[in-house]
Amino acid sequence: MSEVILSVRNLSVSYLARRGRVRAVSNVSFELHAGETLAFIGESGCGKSTLNLALIRTLPKTGQIDSGTMIYTRRDGQQIDVLKLNKQEHRRWLWSECSMVFQGALNSLNPVIRISDMIYDTAAAHGIPREDARKQALDLLEKVRLDPQRVFNSYPHELSGGMRQRVLLAISLLLRPQIVIMDEPTTAVDILTQRSILDVLKELRRELNFSVLFISHDLAVAAEIADRIATMYAGEIVEIGPVEEIFYRPRHAYTLALLDAAPRLSAGAEELHSIPGSPPDLIMPPPGCKFHERCAFAVASCHTTPPPLRPTHDAACHLVACTESERVLAAQRKIMRQ
Amino acid sequence: MSSLTSSAPKLKRDETASLLIRLRRLTRSYAFRIIAQGLITIWAVTTFTFFLIRLMPGNPVDTYIDALMQQRNLTLEEAQRAAAGIFEFDPDEPLVQQYVNFLSKLVRLDLGKSITKGGTPVLDIILRYLPWTLFCVGVALIISFALGVLIGLAMGYWRGGLLDNVMTGFASIISGIPDYILALLILIIFGVQLQWFRVGEVRGGVDPTIEVGFTLEYIGSVLRYAFLPVLIYVLASIGTWILAMKSSTISTLGEDYITVAQARGLSERRVLTSYVGRNAMLPLVTRLAISVGFVVSGSVIIEEMFQYPGLGRNLFVAIAQRDYTTMQGMFLVITSAVVFANILADLALGWLDPRVRLDKKVD
Ligand SMILES: Nc1ncnc2c1ncn2[C@@H]1O[C@H](COP(=O)(O)OP(=O)(O)OP(=O)(O)O)[C@@H](O)[C@H]1O
Ligand SMILES: [Mg+2]
Numbered sequence: 001m002s003e004v005i006l007s008v009r010n011l012s013v014s015y016l017a018r019r020g021r022v023r024a025v026s027n028v029s030f031e032l033h034a035g036e037t038l039a040f041i042g043e044s045g046c047g048k049s050t051l052n053l054a055l056i057r058t059l060p061k062t063g064q065i066d067s068g069t070m071i072y073t074r075r076d077g078q079q080i081d082v083l084k085l086n087k088q089e090h091r092r093w094l095w096s097e098c099s100m101v102f103q104g105a106l107n108s109l110n111p112v113i114r115i116s117d118m119i120y121d122t123a124a125a126h127g128i129p130r131e132d133a134r135k136q137a138l139d140l141l142e143k144v145r146l147d148p149q150r151v152f153n154s155y156p157h158e159l160s161g162g163m164r165q166r167v168l169l170a171i172s173l174l175l176r177p178q179i180v181i182m183d184e185p186t187t188a189v190d191i192l193t194q195r196s197i198l199d200v201l202k203e204l205r206r207e208l209n210f211s212v213l214f215i216s217h218d219l220a221v222a223a224e225i226a227d228r229i230a231t232m233y234a235g236e237i238v239e240i241g242p243v244e245e246i247f248y249r250p251r252h253a254y255t256l257a258l259l260d261a262a263p264r265l266s267a268g269a270e271e272l273h274s275i276p277g278s279p280p281d282l283i284m285p286p287p288g289c290k291f292h293e294r295c296a297f298a299v300a301s302c303h304t305t306p307p308p309l310r311p312t313h314d315a316a317c318h319l320v321a322c323t324e325s326e327r328v329l330a331a332q333r334k335i336m337r338q
Numbered sequence: 339m340s341s342l343t344s345s346a347p348k349l350k351r352d353e354t355a356s357l358l359i360r361l362r363r364l365t366r367s368y369a370f371r372i373i374a375q376g377l378i379t380i381w382a383v384t385t386f387t388f389f390l391i392r393l394m395p396g397n398p399v400d401t402y403i404d405a406l407m408q409q410r411n412l413t414l415e416e417a418q419r420a421a422a423g424i425f426e427f428d429p430d431e432p433l434v435q436q437y438v439n440f441l442s443k444l445v446r447l448d449l450g451k452s453i454t455k456g457g458t459p460v461l462d463i464i465l466r467y468l469p470w471t472l473f474c475v476g477v478a479l480i481i482s483f484a485l486g487v488l489i490g491l492a493m494g495y496w497r498g499g500l501l502d503n504v505m506t507g508f509a510s511i512i513s514g515i516p517d518y519i520l521a522l523l524i525l526i527i528f529g530v531q532l533q534w535f536r537v538g539e540v541r542g543g544v545d546p547t548i549e550v551g552f553t554l555e556y557i558g559s560v561l562r563y564a565f566l567p568v569l570i571y572v573l574a575s576i577g578t579w580i581l582a583m584k585s586s587t588i589s590t591l592g593e594d595y596i597t598v599a600q601a602r603g604l605s606e607r608r609v610l611t612s613y614v615g616r617n618a619m620l621p622l623v624t625r626l627a628i629s630v631g632f633v634v635s636g637s638v639i640i641e642e643m644f645q646y647p648g649l650g651r652n653l654f655v656a657i658a659q660r661d662y663t664t665m666q667g668m669f670l671v672i673t674s675a676v677v678f679a680n681i682l683a684d685l686a687l688g689w690l691d692p693r694v695r696l697d698k699k700v701d
Contacts, residue, residue: 056601058597058600058601060597091603091605092603093603094601094602094603095601095602095603096603099601099602100598100601102594102597102598102601104594107593107594107595108594108595108598109595109598110595110599110612110613110617111595111617111691111692111693112616112617112620112690112691112692112693113612113616117612118599121599121602121604121608121612122602122603122604124608125602125603125604125605125608126603155692155693157692157693171602
């Protein structure tokens with residue numbers, strides 16, 4: 001497999017809320033390889049956005065990174081700990097090495113200035129001449145299948161939601177970063193626009209060869225775009241592995257439940273199962289495995305001891321935090337056979 | 339021959355049709371609408387004030403007679419006789435007649451003559467005093483708005499910081515104090531107690547011993563005399579600007595595009611000006627327009643206290659003397675200024691915010 005460009009170890013993030021400390025991300029570790037797409041799936045509120053905002057250190061004021069390291073490998077092979085960068089270094093690292101397409105495209109563009117000005121602002125912040133930025137931007141706008149001249153000189157309100165989403169995609173690639181984080185880039189648009197954005201993304205990825213951290217509610221979209229999948233539950237990664245492994249041989253009870261609840265991927269379309277209960281309170285998470293309260297496979301030890309994230313027996317690249325993974329797999333087989 | 343006769347009326351019909359189309363296009367155009375709206379507003383307010391000031395108890399003649407009796411100890415008859423020669427005004431003329439006269443003069447831009455000031459044209463009075471008020475209140479408004487926006491922006495951006503804590507208290511207190519109380523406080527503390535200036539010398543608009551002209555001395559004197567009124571206007575209004583800008587800044591900071599701008603690695607200064615500042619200012623523009631409109635009227639009490647030769651003070655005098663024509667003229671100027679300022683605000687808002695811009699496509 002290609003080299004690792006981002007290695008996250010034991011990252012924990014919390015928010016200070018009125019009720020107490022919200023442990024939105026706890027002890028998350030994963031690696032991202034050059035050119036690969038890693039998708040995060042999980043219920044709303046499980047900490048996907050928080051994790052990714054923490055990666056670029058752009059958390060809201062109430063959020064803070066409690067612990068962890070994030071080693072980023074630059075193109076020249078130099079390794080840096082993103083969390084140790086000072087303000088100035090961090091500012092330069094942003095966007096030129098790692099950019100982000102935010103959740104909620106409609107509001108991501110400054111309503112009072114032109115797209116071109118946003119592009120020039122970005123370029124100026126990283127010492128790139130205007131003319132180069134313009135050429136690059138027009139080229140990228142063309143690549144995302146927009147009318148480059150028109151869009152370049154437009155104000156955000158003159159563009160449709162789908163167009164804005166593509167503009168954001170183009171801007172995210174402006175400085176040729178190695179990593180692009182995409183937070184639900186297709187949730188706000190209709191199915192056809194979603195289709196075309198995914199196609200554009202795949203094309204760009206092939207051409208420009210960047211890595212993607214992809215966040216999605218939609219398992220079908222994640223399955224289509226990702227090389228690897230990470231399932232998150234209550235702020236933790238509970239399972240991570242290659243996309244076929246996760247979808248065809250899930251080992252975590254929560255992943256199985258998610259697949260079972262998804263319309264297009266479950267075996268019998270008429271038998272959609274919602275997951276009983278609701279996600280735990282992140283201020284006072286339950287002891288043991290955080291999923292045990294909703295889990296059909298839970299045994300006594302699940303209530304007390306949190307299972308560590310470990311490689312499975314037959315695939316070293318497939319990690320799961322579940323002691324009952326064999327039973328989960330067997331259950332999956334049964335569903336598939338039906 | 340027959341073809342000729344039939345084509346003529348047809349041609350005429352075409353002409354009228356195209357004229358109608360052009361007329362309709364004109365009435366639908368934004369500029370026309372805005373101007374028409376403005377004129378109607380001015381007319382309505384003017385009419386309203388016309389009748390309102392005539393509903394006030396007393397009329398110019400009676401008021402003058404009262405004053406004569408009190409000041410010079412004349413009997414009623416003596417005073418009436420003295421007054422009869424001065425006024426060209428007949429208080430017994432029917433109201434409607436007066437109104438028609440007034441309007442017919444107004445359309446010729448004739449504001450009439452002052453009833454009490456020996457027939458001085460109202461326009462002359464306005465032109466004489468308006469510049470002083472415009473200057474004094476205008477400068478104060480610019481300073482107060484600019485400073486208020488900057489301070490409010492900084493307070494909102496570095497919320498909870500030292501500046502925020504200090505200024506929030508200051509702004510809340512100062513925005514609650516009326517301007518004349520501020521004026522009194524300043525006169526008493528800095529004038530009477532600390533003796534930084536002599537209270538008697540700050541009255542008026544300029545040192546009367548200095549010759550009028552475009553000289554450094556004259557301008558210096560104008561500035562010196564304007565200093566205290568300007569300071570008071572600024573202090574009286576800046577608190578509101580600060581608090582409005584702060585709250586607008588805080589709500590703007592919550593917008594996604596600010597986070598995105600920061601994530602793009604933009605410098606703090608850029609984010610603060612083009613992204614936070616510009617968006618946070620939008621709601622303040624409308625408020626500014628209202629203030630700009632009232633620049634022409636000044637503050638009656640402040641001008642009276644400093645004997646500043648502005649419009650406000652003269653309006654006060656005119657009201658006291660029931661000088662109908664002068665009052666009408668001044669109210670007309672104030673109304674027009676407010677209406678005009680609102681049109682300006684529309685334009686400014688369009689310039690700042692492309693979403694409300696009128697010419698849709700700008701390529
Ligand atoms: N500013 C904040 N202050 C306090 N708690 C927060 C804040 N932002 C998020 N949270 C909490 O952190 C947890 C994770 O939120 P996050 O936005 O990361 O979820 P998500 O997985 O991205 O959800 P979605 O799929 O709905 O976008 C949630 O429980 C949420 O309530
Ligand atoms: Mg999210």
